[in-house]
Amino acid sequence: MQIKPVEKQSLSNQVFNQIRDFILNEQYRPGDKLPSERELCDLMQINRSSVREALKRLEQARLIEIRHGEGSVVLDFKYHGGFDLIRHMVEPGKPLNYLAIRSLCEVRSLVCTEIARLAALRIKEPELEELAGIVGQMKICVQDGEGDFQSLDFEFHYTLAKASENVAFLLMLNSIREVYLPMAQAFSAMFTHVAGDPGVYEDIYQAVKGGDSQEAGNLTHQLIEEGNRIFMELHEKA
Template structure:
């Protein structure tokens, strides 16, 4: 009731270990802790944060998986170079550290996406089974499903049909980000319409097993969404977050 931002307080009721991770993450990424630094012992951290050691350990476990630290039994806890050992989960954390996705990081993601996805769509057209085709059709024809959900599912099915497990896991990254921010895109009727067209076109290409067509169609829609996103950014934030 003391908040001024809005009616409800943005839920800070996170778990304790979550909060601990956030603090260390912040300090490590901002280089307040340097690579190779030895962190205080679990006992000292617990004492300083005024929490229990078990809670600290849970936080440390998570940070270890993220590639932020290395835990050595009987020795200590050391800060790793997250630019060398960090993984996509950490990258996601970095993205979400700010309230808004920074335009330059978003650009990074879209650049990679534009390179991979069309090729994978081509492979999907080539390798898809009849079952997968039916499934794709089923998704696309579902009138109930929100367009965002539908689009995520289409891409997921393409990933599966591409037979490239590695791509599937990379796509999960894309989808997790887009699931959080995609509503902004799909709020615009024109964009929804464009995606609907894409779904129909890609269904056609995949039905006919037309590899290059699938690739082209996908490249086109990605270019469209990219342009839409950038123009959205320009409209909302101006050019400040612009090209680095």
């Protein structure tokens, strides 16, 4: 681990990103003390205001605690952090973090399965119409090669989440979207089994429309688990 000087642009962001990565990669461990503000200024060759701003952001992200008389102490992000931290572990241009990706896949399977089940119990006409429209766009996307199938998949599950009337699931999907859509190409393997035949989405829609929560959940679970399996197998071989 070596703290490096930063470029003379977006200084506080670069300080935040560098220390954040050290913490998330566990090069700084819970209970470790960061170098003092003065030491960080010297190591990074920047002014104190940029360092202070970065430290405040790190504290807001619950990665460190600034203690009077002690300085900045690293927290256990797995205990103190929120779900939004996942977007810092998986970013465009960075090597894929296997643990974070596997965790996201597992969460996506569990959450989307329950979302579909609840949607079948609670969905109303506006969301039914929206789902039908998305399924129609998927069919056009496959037939004519126009449109973004992965974005439509996300909108399909997001619409189900709205229909589930569960705010926690919506907020979770908002965080996942910040990770997923900017890196959609990296996740494209998840859709090789359905991109040519989106019939399963029609089946899920019909189960939700008919109020069959068990079938809606089962179909969604099978859809996502197969995509996860394909993706993780490719990632493990890479």
